[in-house]
Amino acid sequence: MTDLLAKRMDDYAKLTVQVGLNLQKGQRLFINAPLEAAPFVRRVVEQAYENGAERVSVNWHDDETQRVHLQKAPEATLKEVPAWDIERYRQMVDHHDCLLSVTGHNPRAYEGINPERLMLTSRANGEQLHFFQVAQLKGDIHWAIVGVPTAAWAQTVFPDLSTEEAIAKLWEAIFKTVRVDQPDPVQAWREHERNLKEKTAFLNEKRFKTLHYKSAGTDLHIDLHPDHVWLGGSHQSTFGTRYIPNMPTEEVFTAPLKTGVNGTVRSTKPLSLMGNMVEDFTLTFENGKVVDVQAKKGLEALQKALDMDEGMRYLGEVALVPHDSPISNLNIIFNNTLYDENASCHLALGAAITMNIKGSGGLSKEELVKKGVNQSVGHTDFMIGSADLDIDGETADGERIPLFRNGNWAF
Known part of the structure; x- marks a missing residue:
């Protein structure tokens, strides 16, 4: 060494x-x-x-x-x-x-x-x-x-x-x-944390009702949960401290409405799933549920994951990551979700992250489901970002605001 x-x-x-x-x-x-x-x-x-x-x-x-x-x-x-x-x-x-x-x-x-x-x-x-x-x-x-x-x-x-x-x-x-190559990695992370918080502050202020995704192979509408909260960077624990779950992290993320996803989405990076590689797959959603799945490689493993329980056919997370970001700019396919998801906009099948929902901390699994928050024994992220991805946010009163153009933040 x-x-x-x-x-x-x-x-x-x-x-x-x-x-x-x-x-x-x-x-x-x-x-x-x-x-x-x-x-x-x-x-x-x-x-x-x-x-x-x-x-x-x-x-x-x-x-x-x-x-x-x-x-x-x-x-x-x-x-x-x-x-x-x-x-x-x-x-x-x-x-x-x-x-x-x-x-x-x-x-x-x-x-x-x-x-x-x-x-x-x-x-x-x-x-x-x-x-x-x-x-x-x-x-x-x-x-x-x-x-x-x-x-x-x-x-x-x-x-x-x-x-x-x-x-x-x-x-x-x-x-x-993870910015360890920088002179002061801790200070670099503090600055990065501030940038992520600026994005979440804007998104939380706008209270978007729906996100519209459009790129080659993707045409998808996702209704966000009415009580959604955007998060990014550090998380707040239930006992008053903060920590950063993913290192690296470049994402801001929130929770969709379980039944509010419609359209087709195409993966843009390989997915390592249960020790198998799943590549070039598409998922089609109706009223939140995956109704069709196609894959050039690893289809059986993907289908088994979807069959794990009812909640694995619904989304639990929506995450935004610019294509022009430190990890993406390395031009490396890591074949590892921790890195590839932070180089690309992504979605997750399965359990929603409850801290993305206001007032959900004390709710039971049944109460969360009734509230439209997806529940599952699994949580599988998959990457959908690309240089041609456009995303618009639509507010409750119909205002449409560009969030991503050509894979990057539009604001």
Whole structure:
């Protein structure tokens, strides 16, 4: 490891703990990470304790081990989440802890595995850990997702390079996306946060009723929830602190009305879904529901995801990201949703983020559904932004205002 890489990783770990997680004294930190991320994770553990963490625990993952599990485990095992795992997540919510998810898995790790078995595992996690998803989306814990290169992931991004070169190039790209390459990364994030808040302030002031999307292959109308709130950058926890869930983040986002989506939308970047790549797909909506799906690759995996539950056929998130943005301008397909969604306008199938709805904090799942807020055990983002995307916002009194022209902000 070069001295420069070591310094960048130190800065990245500091940024993750102090800005992303905003770990508070006395909080516990739980980390989910691939084995190859160990050099970075060790730095995060050190930073966490230096910032007053009560305890730091790491849950290591290995794609090859998980692949064997998915292929060989009894079907009954795939349908359950161990009780100790459930209890760990319950304690995390009760104690207002921190969760760090380190992404870097091979996006093709589970290709060739029966999609039905993949869905069983995803559904089990979604159903039996639903309470945790709800708590996360409300802000009952601090959480963040960051990326670390692994050999398998890096080689899908830079297939023409050697493994060592691909990892080095992916590290360089990641550092740029999170502003670690800048002289003062923390100050750079503060400025970025202000820019995002300016956008959300404008959108919240206008109270748009409908967004109209138009580009090659896309002609879509999305009614926003009447009580929607635009968010971006940091989130407010339920106990009075702030944190940034996605590092990087370039999006501002809100919640649609569950039954208010009509038209067709085309994906513009590959989607890594349950260890399979889904490419060049279109979804057609009527009264909010997906009624037709087409894909050139990965159709079966996409259909299985849609069949996970009723809510996965409806949208839960609408996110705006300019085409001319730091991640997009790298001209890299990351094959990883954390990065690709922040290079592109995107939508999400499945659960709505409840903090995007005014007054939703204490509502039950049934009350949220009755209110027109989509509920699901899943939440899958997919990218739809492009250089030819136009978006208009329409207010309740019929005023139509350009929001995006040729893929970028129009105001």
